[in-house]
Amino acid sequence: MKFTVLTLFPEIFELYLNQTIIQRAVDMGIVTYEIVNIREFSGNKHGQVDDTPFGGGAGMVLKPEPYWNYFKIKNAENPKKPFVIFVTPQGIPANQNIISDIAEKEDVVLISGRYEGLDQRVIDNFVDMEVSIGDFVLSSGDLPVLCLMDSVIRIKDGVIKKESFETDSFYNGLLGFPQYTKPAVIEGVEVPEVLTSGHHKKIDEYRLLESLKKTCKNRPDLLEKKIKEDENFRAVWEKYKKEIEL
Structure with missing residues (x-):
């Protein structure tokens, strides 16, 4: 190119x-x-x-x-x-x-x-x-x-x-999830426990939920568009929307 x-x-x-x-x-x-x-x-x-x-x-x-x-x-x-x-x-x-x-x-x-x-x-x-x-x-x-x-x-x-850009904001129509790195604790502030659990299914679920929360807070227009246009996503949204502060 x-x-x-x-x-x-x-x-x-x-x-x-x-x-x-x-x-x-x-x-x-x-x-x-x-x-x-x-x-x-x-x-x-x-x-x-x-x-x-x-x-x-x-x-x-x-x-x-x-x-x-x-x-x-x-x-x-x-x-x-x-x-x-x-x-x-x-x-x-x-x-x-x-x-x-x-x-x-x-x-x-x-x-x-x-x-x-x-x-x-x-x-x-x-x-x-x-x-x-x-x-x-x-x-x-x-x-x-x-x-x-x-x-x-x-x-x-x-x-x-x-896999680096597939988790970027906007790639799947949502904002990205929060990221953390070492150390696990800084001045008493800890990384979310699930991220150090080694339980990959729970980690994926946590990241999806946090992505939804951030998109709902900062770019509700993106969330509305995703719900309207993506039939598969609508089922995901129904599952998690009660856990998000609207």
Whole structure:
């Protein structure tokens, strides 16, 4: 799988992308990435990539020419179109299903936005999906792009153990259960006894119950969605709901 990032600030990416899990995926040949300074495709001697918006208004808008030039060159090199994602607060909310879908792609281009946004003609002509990482606004799309890359790469086969991400929050539609490690007691505060019992069935049941409690408390919307859409889960919920403080 290849990622290509179109950004104005390529230096932001190098430090993070060299960290353990992502670098491991690169070293194993599972993923590759290229960070492109889109300013190099501006087509003007000053490297200008932004201009004032038609119709007036505050701020600046990313010009279409750099992206037009980039995709024309890429298409000439390889007619097979990559899957292009524009990371923007106006996109559809990212979730684990979307991350899993992206992980199935072979060639993904991520456009990192800046200023007041990207000329709509670029989105209409080249972008396959607009994605948001949450209902808030950042100064640029660079951090959200890194979030998407990290979340996709970690679930690629061979990067980490499958059982590691299968217990992640959202993987099964619920939040994850609380985790504990050594020591078993710190200043009189103990780890729940069941986790040191060695009784795996009871441990699994405890973790499920705690996952349900946390989801009910912090993300009731996820719980409602799971109950509505998952027939098998409804039976599980009926079994445990009386033990959860609603």
